[in-house]
Amino acid sequence: MHALVFNGPRDIRYETYPDPELRGANSAIIKVRACSICGSDLHMYHGAHIGNTQYDEDTPHFCVGHEFIGEIVEAGADVHGFKVGDKVLAAGGTGCGMCSQCLTGHPHRCHESTAFGLGQKLEGGQAQFVNVPNADATLLSTDGLTDEQSLLLTDGMATAYFGLTRSDPRPGGTVAVVGLGPIGIMGVELAFALGAARVFAIDPVQSRRDMAAALGAEVFAPGPDLVPQIMQATGGAGAQSVFEASGAKGAINSVLPLVARGGSASFIGIPEPDDTLPLPLIIFKNVTVRGGICDVQNMWPHLVPLIQSGRIEASGLFSHRFDLSEGTEAYRLFDSREEGVIKLKIDVS
Template sequence: MKALVFNGPRDVRYERFPDPELATDNSVIVKVERCSICGSDLHMYHGDNVGVANYSEGVEPFCVGHEFAGEVVEVGKSVHRHKVGQKVLASGGAPCGRCEHCLSGHTALCKHWTAFGLSTRLNGGQAEFVNVPMADLTLQPIPEGVSDEQSILLTDAMCTAYFGLTRTAMEPGDAVAVVGLGPIGLIGVELAYVLGASKVYAIDPVANRRAHAANLGAVALAPSQALPTIMEATKGAGVPRVFEASGAKSAVELAIKIAGRGSTASFIGLPQPDVQLPMLKVLYKDITIRAGVASVIDQWPHLIPLLQHGRLKAEGLFSHHMSLAQGTEAYRIFDAKEDDVVKIMMTL
């Protein structure tokens, strides 16, 4: 098959790769129809550390990508929910199905949860075909009324946005700040209004992303404007609910500065080692800190009805449409933030 293969930092190539086989009886093979690049893929692309993995050197080539949807073409004998010909979308990763958390129904806490497209342990879906383990949990039949673009967002970005936003413990009438307006942050802005926010401050250095947030009704601010504007508007109180969706050092620091006393701040951006919380400010402002990686599977029951009833649209996020064969250039554009890129859809 053809796939996008990681060969080292900033070296993702469209090339031949061995076809996947059913790895376990609970696996299926999916023929990928569309996929996308996630901001977290850039950490691998840059050769950074992701968890215990170091992508700077000596990595065996693997297929990249954890956001994909397509058609089931082969089914393991222990799979019960899926059949050949079914259109499906995938969770960004798979639980092991064996640890005590999986066996007790708490797959979000799986000790061995593995993301697609970070190593040969679980090759990714920016490829013509992909093996999907624990398919009865990891795959979701594409629901009626969900568009192609929404189906890709349900593989990670939309679920991470819902996870991160709801962990601020926001209630109807609350003011919310969203720091970082990539796709996850922009979906977070829309979701905040869906869930009853009275006002949303949307903060990002990129003008076109601020414009998108403003079209959703948010008060869109450049980082340099955020602190004085919010403190003036709140008479120095700050914001009670803060959703940080970047992971950048400056974004994390700003999130704590604009958070009010007794507030809750939720962090989902993947930080690098130099990112630290200013703990004295956290302590003196009595800020509740929430951080984690979303269990995509657990967010689907909340999000799919919102999409089907038109409450949530998540439109206009795919600024670029390219073929998988153009994947090397897609990564370059996405990394360089060229041409007002927000998110790239690749089709096969």
């Protein structure tokens, strides 16, 4: 098959790669129809850290990507919820499917849990085919969903809901979203859907601020005037809920000064090992701080009804479209954060 393969920092290549095989009776092989690049993929692309893994020239090559949709072409004997021919999307990561955590609906707590496309342990889906272990708990039917909605449900929309709700948004309350990539933009829309009266949206890129403004947000650029502007807008109180959706060091550092006393802050961006938070601000402002990796599958029961009822649209996020053979350029463009670049759809044939 053909796939996008990590060959080192800023070196993603379209190459011939071994076809996947079923790795267990609870696995399925997916023929990929479309895939996308996530902001967390850029940590790998930059040669930075994800968890304890440092990505550099010596990292063994692997197939990348954890956002993909397609059709089941082979299923193991222990796959009971799906069959060959089903159109599905896959959560961005999964567990073994056999431990107590997996069997009770918490595969993200499994000791074997990992994301697709971060190493050879679980090859990614920016490829013509991919093996999906723990298929019954990892896949979701795409019936009634568009390709774009399905791709967002693999990770980005789920992570936006996870991160936003962990900042304790209140009906009639104030929410600040720091970082307006696809997850941040969806966070803005979700904040209004969950009852926020005012949403402050913060990003250095004008086109992204324009998208947030079109959803009803009050938009700001980062910089030395940001905190005074938010304080003025809130009568000196600050935002009750702050959702950090970037992972950039500047974004992380901006969060706690924006939070109101007794408010909540949620972090979902992938940090570098030296990223820290100022404990005095947390203590003396009585701020609740949460961070974590989204358990994608557990967000689907909340999000699919919101999509199907029209409560959220998540429209206009796919700004560019590529073929799999153009994956090198797709990564370059996504990394550039050029005006107008939001999210990329990669078609696979």
